[in-house]
Amino acid sequence: MQGRKDENRHQELLKEKKELEKNRPHGIDEMRRWKHDMGKILQELELYNK
Amino acid sequence: MNPSDVFKKRNLSKINFEYEELIGRDFSDSNMKGVNLKNRDIHNADLNCTNLSEADLSGAILFNVKMRGADLQHTNLSSAKLWDADLYGADIRGADIRGADLFYADLRNTDLSNANLSGINLRHTNFDGAVLEAVNFEGANYDSHTLNTIAKDAKSQLKKQGKKW
Numbered sequence: 001m002q003g004r005k006d007e008n009r010h011q012e013l014l015k016e017k018k019e020l021e022k023n024r025p026h027g028i029d030e031m032r033r034w035k036h037d038m039g040k041i042l043q044e045l046e047l048y049n050k
Numbered sequence: 051m052n053p054s055d056v057f058k059k060r061n062l063s064k065i066n067f068e069y070e071e072l073i074g075r076d077f078s079d080s081n082m083k084g085v086n087l088k089n090r091d092i093h094n095a096d097l098n099c100t101n102l103s104e105a106d107l108s109g110a111i112l113f114n115v116k117m118r119g120a121d122l123q124h125t126n127l128s129s130a131k132l133w134d135a136d137l138y139g140a141d142i143r144g145a146d147i148r149g150a151d152l153f154y155a156d157l158r159n160t161d162l163s164n165a166n167l168s169g170i171n172l173r174h175t176n177f178d179g180a181v182l183e184a185v186n187f188e189g190a191n192y193d194s195h196t197l198n199t200i201a202k203d204a205k206s207q208l209k210k211q212g213k214k215w
Contacts, residue, residue, distance in 0.1 A: 024114070024134060026074075026093075026094055026114065028091070028093060028111070028113075031093070031113050031114070031133065031134075035133055035153055035154075038153075038154065038174075039153070039173065042173060042174055042193060042195075043215065046193055046194060046215055049193075049194040049195075
């Protein structure tokens with residue numbers, strides 16, 4: 001059950017990452033937000049690589 | 051000529067950019083050797099195939115810039131923000147990139163021989179095909195994605211000198 005939940009979250013994160021990659025901003029404030037949001041996703045994704 | 055193209059394919063090495071708005075400008079194929087763009091905001095600019103060798107871009111905001119095939123030999127990029135920058139195939143030999151932020155940057159097929167990458171942020175940076183001879187990675191932050199794009203010898207160097215997230 002836990003394994004499935006983890007896999008669901010993993011897929012969710014990959015989807016969110018793809019979404020952010022498709023929607024790259026051009027303004028500086030939006031870019032800072034983009035970097036922050038992407039950083040959080042990458043940090044959580046890193047847990048699946050351990 | 052489109053007014054936004056005034057800097058394209060020009061010799062700009064002697065130009066004083068102090069009073070110029072540089073965000074999103076097209077400098078592609080220009081000679082900007084040795085220019086001073088310290089702490090300037092140049093995000094979204096087109097610097098493809100531009101000669102920026104020996105230029106001072108320290109502390110510059112360079113996110114989303116296109117620097118494909120650019121000449122960045124001995125360029126000062128220390129503390130520059132290169133988030134999501136496209137440096138595919140750039141010549142970055144001997145550059146000073148200390149403390150720069152290369153979050154999500156594309157450095158595929160670049161030559162970074164003898165570059166100083168100490169204290170750099172390498173999260174989700176792509177080094178596929180990059181030459182990383184005699185690179186200093188002291189204190190560099192990296193994640194597993196970045197590590198997986200690096201060739202064998204440089205990988206062990208990064209593991210030894212850098213810090214994993």
